[in-house]
Amino acid sequence: MxxxxxxxxxxxxxxxxxxxxxxxxxxxxxxxxxxxxxxxxxxxxxxxxxxxxxxxxxxxxxxxxxxxxxxxxxxxxxxxxxxxxxxxxxxDPFTRFLRPEQYRSLQVNTSGELTGVGLQIALDAQTGALEVVAPIAGSPADKAGIRPRDRITQINDTPTAEITLDEAAAKMRGTIGSHVALTIEREGESKQIDLVRDRIELNPVVAELRTSPNGVPIGYIRLTQFNANATAEVAHAIANLEKQGADAYILDLRNNPGGLLQAGVEIARLWLDEGTIVYTVNRQGIQGSFAAYGSPLTRDPLVVLVNQGSASASEILAGALQDNGRATLVGETTFGKGLIQSLFDFSDGSGLAVTVAKYETPSHRDINKLGISPDLTVKLEPITRDELATPTDKQYQAAVEFLNTKSVVAKAA
CATH class of the missing domain: 3.30.750.44 (Transcription Regulator spoIIAA)
Structure with a gap:
């Protein structure tokens, strides 16, 4: 012993x-x-x-x-x-080192001081190509007809294959009234578009009471970005539409590139009375979750419009409403941006953006690269911004028809 x-x-x-x-x-x-x-x-x-x-x-x-x-x-x-x-x-194109000037530029960009062409951009995770997530509504890029999934191959005389994501963003920003030329590739064809930089107005909510062909009053809400004001503006829109007698709703998230996670969670709570909204998962497993509680502002039937430009917080909101059986999704499969990045700064002013977690829907669907599939797939030929939510807009019309039928059935029951 x-x-x-x-x-x-x-x-x-x-x-x-x-x-x-x-x-x-x-x-x-x-x-x-x-x-x-x-x-x-x-x-x-x-x-x-x-x-x-x-x-x-x-x-x-x-x-x-x-x-x-x-x-x-x-x-x-x-x-x-x-x-x-x-x-x-x-x-991982989203995990990247930021030189001091790039880190400062990123901080300015996220503070809301936006002047430029109005594009949300990302790198294709498989090819590394620079592509458009979505143009901001009313921006120079939007008015020029740039679409989600367009590839930007050149900015002025600089091929985008030679620069980082942050350098590309910096090259597109600039003083109001100055010009920048983007070479866009779409379906194998390439063309150059000259854009004049401008101040980007972030008015995230458009709301209006519509009437279906069968007389159903429908509250139409278009949300273009999840910024700090989005939750309050959506809540205000729902309250006004309820007072006006809305019996059903269309929430339009098309070409909404996302924004603040918290805004996506809070807007989901406006529609849900209970249930998980989203899970965050790190390399150790489930890190946390967000849930709905309290009374929703309305329990009326809801359709959510999505397309390839619906990304990040849009996908979290759409997935939460779909998985909880609160809404029917109409349109096309979303972008597939389901990663969470954190910023880390160093003493010399440089920094790192690091992918630290991913999102999963309430039913544990992985959003990243896969996107959210709609319940009713409706393809849409390119239309102008002024044609959104009009008879020319096939996705919007499909939503109206669905709600019209659902409301008629509900009344008959």
């Missing part, structure tokens, strides 16, 4: 010594690192601790760090390039 205790004691000492040696090694390495190497190590640690995919794109993430640390990092520019390449190895 004493011999066994002695062996256990010796093993314990060996483990403690091993840990001490390892810790001393880390401390010694940290002390020996240059400022450039420390920035690389800091960026690596952020990704190592928070990134959604714990396989790091099926590579040895520790080995990636060692390889980058050993590079001749002579100055900030070479360090930034090395971090960019390290992060790019993850194969």
């Amino acid at each position: 004493d011999a066994m205790h002695k062996r256990v004691f010796q093993v314990g000492i060996a483990i403690v010594l091993s840990i001490s040696i390892a810790l001393n090694g880390w401390v010694s390495e940290a002390a020996a690192l240059t400022n450039e190497q420390k920035l690389v190590a800091e960026a690596w640690r952020v990704v190592n601790r928070t990134y959604l995919d714990d396989t790091f794109n099926h590579q040895n993430w520790a080995a990636v760090r060692q390889k980058v640390i050993k590079q001749p990092l002579k100055d900030k520019e070479s360090t930034y390039t090395a971090i960019q390449q390290m992060v790019a190895s993850l194969g």
Whole structure:
């Protein structure tokens, strides 16, 4: 027994010594690192601790760090390039390194000071091509006829394959009245569109009482973006339409590229009395969820219009209403943007945008890359913004017909 205790004691000492040696090694390495190497190590640690995919794109993430640390990092520019390449190895266009000027620009863009052409853009996760999520309603891009899924191959004289997502966004922003030329590729054809930058007006809600051919009063609400004012404006619209006698509703989320997660959750609560709205899932599993509670503003029949330009918070809202049986979705499969990014800033002003989680609908459908499929698929030929929600708009007409039938059946019952 004493011999066994002695062996256990010796093993314990060996483990403690091993840990001490390892810790001393880390401390010694940290002390020996240059400022450039420390920035690389800091960026690596952020990704190592928070990134959604714990396989790091099926590579040895520790080995990636060692390889980058050993590079001749002579100055900030070479360090930034090395971090960019390290992060790019993850194969995730939404996880990216931001130089100080890019990080400042992103902060300005999210503060609501918008001047430019009015495009929500993303990189295709499979091809890396720059594509349009949706134009903002009434923006120069919208008026020029740019559509969701259009590919932007060139901005002025710069091919987009040579620049990052944030650099592309920066090139499209600019002073009011200045020009920018975008080369757009659509269905194999390419054309250049000259746009004049302008202030982007974010009026997220359009609401009006309509009457169906059979006399059903329908509240039509178009929501163009989930900004800080969206919840209050949708609630105000529903309250007004209820007073006017609406018996059914159409919520139009077409070409709505998303915005604030919280706005999507709160707007779902305006329609639901109970039930899960969305799950957030990190690499350890379900991280959290948002649920509905209290009384909805209306229980009248609801149709939600969606298309390829409905993304992010639009997909969360549509998925929540569909999975809870609260609404019928009409239109086309949505964009498929279901990832959550967090921003991390470093002492030199640079930063990282890192994919830390994903969204799942109440029935645990993965939104990312798949989108939300409508209950009733209706294709729509391109129409102008002025033709939305008119007899020319086949998706809108399909929604009206559905609600008209549903209301007639409900009255007969």
